[in-house]
Amino acid sequence: xxxxxxxxxxxxxxxxxxxxxxxxxxxxxxxxxxxxxxxxxxxxxxxxxxxxxxxxxxxxxxxxxxxxxxxxxxxxxxxxxxxxxxxxxxxxxxxxxxxxxxxxxxxxxxxxxxxxxxxxxxxxxxxxxxxxxxxxxxxxxxxxxxxxx
Amino acid sequence: xxxxxxxxxxxxxxxxxxxxxxxxxxxxxxxxxxxxxxxxxxxxxxxxxxxxxxxxxxxxxxxxxxxxxxxxxxxxxxxxxxxxxxxxxxxxxxxxxxxxxxxxxxxxxxxxxxxxxxxxxxxxxxxxxxxxxxxxxxxxxxxxxxxxxxxxxxxxxxxxxxxxxxxxxxxxxxxxxxxxxxxxxxxxxxxxxxxxxxxxxxxxxxxxxxxxxxxxxxxxxxxxxxxxxxxxxxxxxxxxxxxxxxxxxxx
Numbered sequence: 001x002x003x004x005x006x007x008x009x010x011x012x013x014x015x016x017x018x019x020x021x022x023x024x025x026x027x028x029x030x031x032x033x034x035x036x037x038x039x040x041x042x043x044x045x046x047x048x049x050x051x052x053x054x055x056x057x058x059x060x061x062x063x064x065x066x067x068x069x070x071x072x073x074x075x076x077x078x079x080x081x082x083x084x085x086x087x088x089x090x091x092x093x094x095x096x097x098x099x100x101x102x103x104x105x106x107x108x109x110x111x112x113x114x115x116x117x118x119x120x121x122x123x124x125x126x127x128x129x130x131x132x133x134x135x136x137x138x139x140x141x142x143x144x145x146x147x148x149x
Numbered sequence: 150x151x152x153x154x155x156x157x158x159x160x161x162x163x164x165x166x167x168x169x170x171x172x173x174x175x176x177x178x179x180x181x182x183x184x185x186x187x188x189x190x191x192x193x194x195x196x197x198x199x200x201x202x203x204x205x206x207x208x209x210x211x212x213x214x215x216x217x218x219x220x221x222x223x224x225x226x227x228x229x230x231x232x233x234x235x236x237x238x239x240x241x242x243x244x245x246x247x248x249x250x251x252x253x254x255x256x257x258x259x260x261x262x263x264x265x266x267x268x269x270x271x272x273x274x275x276x277x278x279x280x281x282x283x284x285x286x287x288x289x290x291x292x293x294x295x296x297x298x299x300x301x302x303x304x305x306x307x308x309x310x311x312x313x314x315x316x317x318x319x320x321x322x323x324x325x326x327x328x329x330x331x332x333x334x335x336x337x338x339x340x341x342x343x344x345x346x347x348x349x350x351x352x353x354x355x356x357x358x359x360x361x362x363x364x365x366x367x368x369x370x371x372x373x374x375x376x377x378x379x380x381x382x383x384x385x386x387x388x389x390x391x392x393x394x395x396x397x398x399x400x
Contacts (some may be wrong), residue, residue: 004281011279015347022348024260068259078228085224094347095280100387110271126177127359134364 012090013038032072036087055125062129070137072103093122150205157181163216164230168222171345171369175207184238217284252369270294276347289329297322304308312383319387327395349384
């Protein structure tokens with residue numbers, strides 16, 4: 001791992017912390033978020049050694065963060081969204097969104113289209129990953145409820 | 150029963166206002182109403198409005214609607230409201246108790262303005278580093294972040310529309326970045342601007358929008374997508390107007 005990548009991991013984790021502050025989260029939850037942001041980007045970079053495709057790596061990390069959030073939500077007794085949103089902040093495709101707009105204003109339509117589709121791919125990978133975990137967790141919960149009855 | 154619906158709607162409205170997803174709010178409202186012995190409850194919610202009809206066991210029906218504006222993400226509040234709704238269902242709180250709890254939630258400790266300034270600054274600073282900026286660039290970014298929150302504060306105080314306030318924030322902070330370039334502190338704008346855009350950017354909005362879309366709340370999803378795209382455009386316009394004025398190059 002290069003020194004830039006290590007810097008990136010810590011910068012991403014501080015970013016998650018900042019968003020935690022913005023969303024008015026405090027105490028233990030804030031610490032969990034910071035750690036989550038740290039691991040999210042670290043896993044993403046480590047996966048880079050095995051898998052080349054960025055959207056697939058995004059998907060895997062989103063799933064892992066989803067599982068992490070479900071567990072932490074149970075432990076700290078709070079909605080899952082508390083963790084899933086700020087932890088994924090380092091993965092939010094901010095820069096590719098920026099370049100999409102840049103190409104649009106530059107009227108470079110080929111680059112604009114490819115960048116736009118790429119941004120959409122990343123966002124979709126994130127959404128599907130988190131959604132998958134939510135769906136599975138919900139089914140497990142419902143299944144358990146039925147058993148109790 | 151009408152009063153039950155009123156309280157359920159109040160809680161649902163507050164949840165939507167602090168950025169809950171549609172599915173959760175629908176579930177919460179119907180859970181409360183069923184706990185108070187409703188025969189049937191139909192809730193339909195999109196991000197900007199909510200409609201609920203409650204059918205009582207004695208045959209009467211009540212309908213209420215709410216208009217939702219000014220969504221502001223506040224997860225701690227969402228957490229408290231969620232707890233309250235569970236408590237209402239399990240312990241059958243009286244209306245007076247619910248009032249008391251709601252007041253406590255409204256009055257609870259929030260981070261003060263200073264912390265928000267710091268949050269903007271460290272987000273901007275860390276993402277400048279994240280996207281490959283130098284140390285000096287990130288320091289500039291730190292101050293631009295503070296400035297950006299200041300501009301956002303002005304926008305809030307003067308009741309600007311959300312779209313225009315995004316444009317205004319992006320415009321003013323980019324002016325500052327380009328001034329820094331003119332003075333000669335930094336050479337390129339890219340990473341500083343991206344770092345600051347991360348605070349404004351609707352990245353979470355887009356992810357949430359897709360989540361709504363994929364989980365079947367198509368109308369809410371489409372609304373959120375359009376909203377996110379418009380915000381993105383407003384931010385981009387703010388930036389490129391400045392680039393145009395300063396005669397820089399794109400990309």
